[in-house]
Amino acid sequence: MVLSRSSTTARDPLSDVLDVLGAHVARLTRMEAGGSWAFAxxxxxxxxxxxxxDGEQWMLVPGQPRCRMKAGDVCLIGRTPYVVASDPEREPEEGTSLYPESGSDLARVNSGDGVAAIGGSIAFPDENGDFLLDLLPGFLLVERGARASSAIAAVLDLIGSEFRRDAMGSDIVAARLADVLVIEALRALSDDGDRSRTGWLGAISDPRLGRALRAVHRDLAAPWTVAALAEVAGMSRAAFSAAFSRHVGRPPLAYLRYWRLTLARTLLRKGTATVDEVARRVGYTSQSAFANAYRHAFATTPRSRSPVA
Structure with a gap:
């Protein structure tokens, strides 16, 4: 059996990662709040x-400056606690009770005539979300007036229209639009022209590091070396390795290995290929080397996680 490259490999790193990881908004919640409030x-x-x-609210994240979000702004939150508030000085209440597991997805606070906001958790099958979470900082903001944010404004307008219409199927439509919103936010962050941005999204937007990342995601099974990737980037080996590690948080070959194994885990769980076929697909010519790398990364063997093993 030969795996189709076009079915598993996208044209750019962002599309590739989101497609393979199967990211989607698991639950879309809405809050309408008035008066003074704060939730942790x-x-x-x-x-x-x-x-x-609509309106304005504060986002408070440890280690980050206070962020005043206005209508049209979107933020992404990773592995960090946070507080959302009308007043940054107010002592926050516990916020998870606003949206109990079996409760309503709409929370109204103090008559709800000041701020309208939406939120949602982005789900990934199994543990694959760790790959993206490891690459992103705890907090990222896309302001309405930022470069490449026009698509975000259009999606938010559509989501707002769906809530106002309250027509049949509105919840489903709004959830699908939320999927698009997250992708557009990540796209805007990776294409905002801020060359000082670090992290994986900053590496994608960097002219030189971006070339190397696109090369890896286009041809994952190639026998990449640091020297070969540095040549693609148009940099010396030392400069490339230092810049890549500083932006992405992992050395080039560690990133390559982590992505190869993440893709391999996804393919194995689909159950459409053997362990040997998956190993070759992600660039391992030795099944034993693949098994050792997989065991080291995920504390299990490829066969124990593959229905066809």
């Missing part, structure tokens, strides 16, 4: 987004 949410091993439809 704990650290969780997930990616979340918050977008303001």
């Amino acid at each position: 949410f704990p650290l969780a091993n997930r990616l979340k987004f918050v977008a303001v439809l």
